[in-house]
Amino acid sequence: MTRKVIFFNPIYKNKVWGGECWVFSAHTNGQSVVRNGEFKGKTLGELWEENREIFGNISGEKFPLLVKIIDAKEDLSVQVHPTDEYAKKHENEEFGKTECWYILDCGIDAKMVLGINAESKEELDSMIDKGKWADLLQTISIEKGDFFYVPSGTVHALKSGTLVLEIQQNSDTTYRLYDYDRTDEDGNLRELHVKKSKDVIEVPYLNKQPIPIVENVDGMTKIKFIESLYFTVEKYEVKNRVDLINKKPFMLMSVIEGKGVLKVEDMKYPIEKGEHLMLSSEVDNYTLEGAISIIVSYL
Numbered sequence: 001m002t003r004k005v006i007f008f009n010p011i012y013k014n015k016v017w018g019g020e021c022w023v024f025s026a027h028t029n030g031q032s033v034v035r036n037g038e039f040k041g042k043t044l045g046e047l048w049e050e051n052r053e054i055f056g057n058i059s060g061e062k063f064p065l066l067v068k069i070i071d072a073k074e075d076l077s078v079q080v081h082p083t084d085e086y087a088k089k090h091e092n093e094e095f096g097k098t099e100c101w102y103i104l105d106c107g108i109d110a111k112m113v114l115g116i117n118a119e120s121k122e123e124l125d126s127m128i129d130k131g132k133w134a135d136l137l138q139t140i141s142i143e144k145g146d147f148f149y150v151p152s153g154t155v156h157a158l159k160s161g162t163l164v165l166e167i168q169q170n171s172d173t174t175y176r177l178y179d180y181d182r183t184d185e186d187g188n189l190r191e192l193h194v195k196k197s198k199d200v201i202e203v204p205y206l207n208k209q210p211i212p213i214v215e216n217v218d219g220m221t222k223i224k225f226i227e228s229l230y231f232t233v234e235k236y237e238v239k240n241r242v243d244l245i246n247k248k249p250f251m252l253m254s255v256i257e258g259k260g261v262l263k264v265e266d267m268k269y270p271i272e273k274g275e276h277l278m279l280s281s282e283v284d285n286y287t288l289e290g291a292i293s294i295i296v297s298y299l
Contacts, residue, residue, distance in 0.1 A: 002037025018073035023276040026063035056249025056281035070164045077179040078157045099168030103146040107161035115205035147225040153202035236294045248298045251279040260290020
């Protein structure tokens with residue numbers, strides 16, 4: 001049973017602008033560690049290599065997803081991520097980086113950068129070279145509970161006072177386009193990746209935000225935010241009790257509000273805000289009880 005519901009200890013990373021908590025990671029730059037049961041002490045990467053059966057024996061050299069909490073105390077750099085093809089050719093990485101954000105919290109009148117105003121590659125290059133950032137960057141308003149899809153090639157930046165749950169491909173490749181002339185702890189300007197950014201920015205920007213699909217079932221509202229080649233992300237808003245069937249190779253669950261109980265067969269697992277757990281492929285049926293909201297991600 002202890003190989004069916006697996007809780008993880010996250011990795012914390014300090015940044016110039018705030019911090020990140022990698023809650024599900026099999027990346028070489030930081031791996032989540034199992035804290036319960038049969039696999040206690042193993043990393044997620046080790047599970048992927050040695051116990052592929054709990055992931056439904058799906059193929060792939062690397063675990064495909066990486067889930068973070070991003071705490072932006074200051075504005076993040078304006079950045080863009082490569083496609084799989086570009087990452088393989090230029091970074092020797094298996095994955096590019098398509099990601100999505102669920103806004104856990106933000107200040108009043110909060111905003112973020114998402115997209116550009118350039119209509120051609122020539123206009124894009126000219127605006128970057130001349131530093132016309134106010135003209136180039138699209139800034140939008142955000143609220144707690146918003147969801148945003150950020151495909152590779154999309155220029156983006158979180159701003160100060162924003163707390164985000166990020167689901168992404170298993171990649172740590174980021175190209176900084178602009179960083180407000182900030183310096184690091186040694187007083188040096190942070191490295192930019194202007195040429196590579198120009199290479200991968202999709203222009204013109206096409207708004208690819210999905211329309212959420214809301215389904216009401218007894219005891220729960222399910223909101224499907226995105227279903228893509230890279231991940232599916234849903235929100236479970238449990239009101240009291242719901243019985244569910246699992247047909248996925250794995251399900252990553254991040255509890256974002258409330259507390260309750262997860263039941264699998266004769267086992268009960270108390271869960272509350274801040275918990276991060278995985279249901280393995282060996283879970284067929286499960287029950288959620290309580291007043292609780294969970295972000296669920298899977299392939």
